[in-house]
Amino acid sequence: MNHFYKLSLFISFFCINHLHAQSLAPLTVEKIMRDPKMWIGTSPSDITWADDSKTVYFNWNPDKNPSDSLYAYSLAGKKISKVAPADRRRMPGKNGIYNRARSMRLYEKNGDIYIINYKDFSIRQLTNTTERESDPAFSGDETAVVFERSNNLFSIALASGLVSQLTDFKTGTKKADSKPGDQEKFLKADQLGMFEVLKERKGKKDAGKKVTEADKPTRPKEIYLGEKNVTNQKASPDGRFVTYGLTQTDKSAKSTIVPNYVTESGFTEDISARTKVGAPLSESEFWVYDVKKDTARKVATADIPGIHDKPDYLKDYPKLDTAWKKKERKVIFHGPFWSDNGQHAVVIVRSLDSKDRWIMSFDPATLSLKLLDRQRDEAWIGGPGVGGYPQSAGEIGWLDDQTIYFQSEVTGYSHLYTFNISTGKKTALTSGRFEVQNVVLSKDKKTFYLITNEVHPGEQHVYRMSATGGARTRLTHTPGAHEMTLSPDEKNLAIRFSKSTAPWELYLLDNAFAKNAQPVQITRSVSPEFLSYPWREAKVVTIKATDGQDIYARVYEPKQSNGKAVIFVHGAGYLQNAHKWWSQYFREYMFHNLLTDKGYTVLDMDYRASSGYGHDWRTGIYRFMGGKDLTDHTDGAQWLVKTYGVDPKKIGIYGGSYGGFITLMALFTTPDVFAAGAALRPVTDWAAYNQSYTANILNEPQADSLAYRKSSPIYHAAGLKNHLLICHGMVDVNVHYQDVVRLSQRLIELGKNNWELASYPMEDHGFVEASSWTDEYKRILKLFEEKL
Missing domain, CATH: 1.20.5 (Single alpha-helices involved in coiled-coils or other helix-helix interfaces)
Structure with missing residues (x-):
């Protein structure tokens, strides 16, 4: 045995034993809060296919570089390779628009328009300008390409290359011609x-x-916009009409300022941030430019069914209820969405108060609207494929020249529907106590590929179903979550899969044999160091709430209990975390393993308003945040006492953002349930949060002050009895640091001395620095170790 071989063997033996020693060492906050790409690994993301379906592309970082790079997996060679920068620059752009035969695809790349021909996969560049061209689409006869440049629509003839301007939108107002006296x-x-x-x-x-x-050649009509902005310009398939939106921002809407203290300049620099809920909304209009008649007309909304409907919550305000006049509610239009033959168009109209969504047929010649489907919700319209905000159209498309498909939550769960515009027949393609969470239509429009949670709310699986509905073929079977990207030739599925103890990896599934085939794993991203610890698979359970509902939750069980428990509250409100796949709260997941090692029982609940459980669960917090969502957690605390023998005086609670808000409400309004809590970047007053999220749930503060009083922790701060830790980034442009400053002053004036605030001068809403994560979670651990 030569000296070099002995040395190599010694080094290998030393490394293996060192790694084993690491695995035996207890978890620490410092260890789990390190830069994840340096010690866990980086999952593949942003999955796309080559146009010839022979290669899968994805972002990945197995080399632990400062940022991810583009990688390719060859189906023929069964090998992964890093894409060179020069090759990446030559690649076609992603996504884009297909022609009806799917023999060509349009796309934008670096502000120019390209077309790829699938007969020989040749690429033709259609524009090359310093201005940005975007949103390319085929004309109705597919002989030209329509695109946007500088807020105007242009077309380019594919045969001759002739560029024609279709609209002439101009800012400001037209100067009046001087008339002689x-x-x-x-x-x-x-x-x-x-x-x-x-x-x-x-x-x-x-x-x-x-x-x-x-x-003189014919030119499009000059349309002066004044102070309005033009949006969503679309040409009809026959080129006769151009539809567009006009929006005008109310200049009286005051924006907030976030001071940035630690800067390169050494001076405090102001960050201009969002407005607060209740600020004046932008006005939105829907217009049609008739090219033949050279006229522009606004589409009226007065005859939309229910446009004048009064919201139910006004009954709590007799003066406002009595003063309500028959006025048109403000709306925003999406579309039009045209049938392949160019004969029919539909639009989706959303009310800005989020209580209505109308799907309507639309005739641009007469400006007429005809109702096809209306969903009304006294809380707010939302759900998978529906869109939770007025600015979202949701899922919609054409199966044939007479039939549209869309999603609706009208039965209480988001399902897939069709509507025949000739017969007026609406058909439910799916039904049941589960959600359709993603929809992809095959190129021949005969098959839907769906992702649903029908097996279990905590699992997401891929199904194949006829476009007419009926039985679904389940294509994935392993418990966890699956994300799907269909190859252009539809012969293979690229699938991202994860389970609760392992991050996302890339798999391939043969579509022809998908029903019985097992996905083939392509990437292995997780480091040996991460795998050296036996991460727990939390038990997914249901807990009976006070009102009889089942709350899905994850529980981490210690081998030997110390009689203490911690409840984690996920953020965002409408988000799911009691599931069987890799959590986006992976740091918290590791921290829960650390707590469990120490003997804590940890509970992580999908409380009221969490996603994945249908309409009633989603809207269970309407007009009262800190109501059912909080009692779900107090029910969880009682369940821990009964089921695991936890000491009722040794239960802690913590969470970030919405989880921080619930933590504050828990300590302020149910102080005898929780002995200590850590509120991270919490909302303290909902009147200080944004419009799109808050107004859905609580309406606007000037109209529904009761809802804001009940729901805002700052009004309940006098109830604090036990120990509170608050952590907040000082350059948070989502939940502003001002929130916690105001609460601090309130606690000071109330004479409370059992709280502390940790401020992070260089962190936004989501922390990025390992040092900040480490400091924050050392404080959380110290709080629970000392106060429970």
């Missing part, structure tokens, strides 16, 4: 009557002007 008119008439030469010359000039006007 009586004196000028008299002098001009007098001159022409007196001098024959002047009269002859004027005649020649007028005749020449007529010839010039006759020879």
Whole structure:
């Protein structure tokens, strides 16, 4: 045995034993809060297919570089390779628009428009300008490409390359032509009557002007926008009409400022941030430009069924209820979405108060709207494929020239429907106590690929179903979550899969044999160090709530209990975490393993308003945040006492963002349930949060003050009895640091001395620095170790 071999063997033996020693060492906050790409690994993301379906592309970082790189997996060679920068620059752009035969695809790349022909996969560049061209689409006869440049629509003929301007939107207002006064008119008439030469010359000039006007090419009508912005410009398939939106921002809406203290300049720098809920909303209009008639007309909304409906919550405010006048509620239009033959169009209209969504047929010639489907919700419209905000159209498309498909939560769960615009028949393609969470239609429009949670709310699986509905073929079977990207030739599925103890990896599934085939794993991203610890698979359970509902939850069981428990509250409100796949709260997941090692029982609940459980669960917090969502957690605390023998005086609670808000409400309004809590970046007053999220749930503060009073922790701060830790980033542009400053002053004035605030000068809402994560969670651990 030579010296080099002995040395190599010694080094290998040392490394293996060192790694084993690491696995035996207890978890620490410092260990789990390190940069995840340096010690856990980086999962593949942003999965796309090559146009020839022979290669899968994805972002990945197995080399622990500062940022991810593009990688490719060859189906023929069964190998992964890193894509060179030069090759990446030559690649076609992602996504784009297909022609009806799917033999060509349009896409934008670096502000220019390209078209790829699938006969030979040749690529033709259609524009090359310093301006940005975007949103390419085929004309109705597919002989031209329509695109947007500088807020106007243009078309380029594929045969000749001729570029034509379709609209002429201009900012500001048109200057009025000056008209001569009586004196000028008299002098001009007098001159022409007196001098024959002047009269002859004027005649020649007028005749020449007529010839010039006759020879002048047709140009689109000048449309002056004033102070409004043009959006969503679309040409009809026959080119006869251009539809567009006009929006005007109310200048009285005041924006907030977030001070940034630690800067390169050494001076405090202000970050301009969002408005607060209740600020004046932008006005939105829907217009049609008739190219043939050279006219622009606004689409009226007064006859939309229910446009004047009064919200139910006004019953709690007799004066407002009585004062309500029959006024049109503000709406926003999405579309139009045209049938393949260009004969029919539908639009989705959303009310800005989020209580209505109308799907309507639309005739641009007459500006008429006809109701196809209406969903009304006294809370707010939402759910998978529906869209939780007025600015979202949701899932919609055409199966054939008479039939649209869309999703609706009308039965209480988001399902897939079709509607025949000729017969008026609406058909449910799916039904049951589960959600359709993703929809992809095959290129021949005969098959839907769906992702649903029908097996279990905590699992997401891929199904194949006829476009007419009926039985679904389940294509994935391993418990966890599956994300699907269909290859262009539809022969393979690229699937991202994860389970609760392992991050996302990339798999391939043969579509022809998908029903019985097992996905083939392509990537292995997780480091040996991460795998050296036996991460727990939390038990997914249901807990009976006070009102009889089942709360899904994850529980981490210690081998030997110390009689203490911690309840984690996920953020975002409408988010799911009691599931069987890798959590986006992976740091918290590791922290829960650390706590369990120490003997704590940890509970992680999908409380009221969490996603994945249908309409009633989603809207269970309407007009009262800190109501059912909090009692779900107090029910969870009682369940821990009964089921695991936890000491009722040794239960802690913590969470970030919405989880921080619930923590505050828990300590302020149910102080005898929780002995200690850590509120991370919490909302303290909902009147200080944003419009799109808050107004859905609580309406606007000036209209529904009762809802804000009940739901905002700052009004309940006097109830604090036990120990509170608050952690907040000082450059948080989502939940502003001002929130916690105001609460601090309130606690000071109330004489409370059992709380502390940790501020992070360089962190936004989501922390990025390992040092900040470490400091925050060392404080949380110290709080529970000392106060429970």
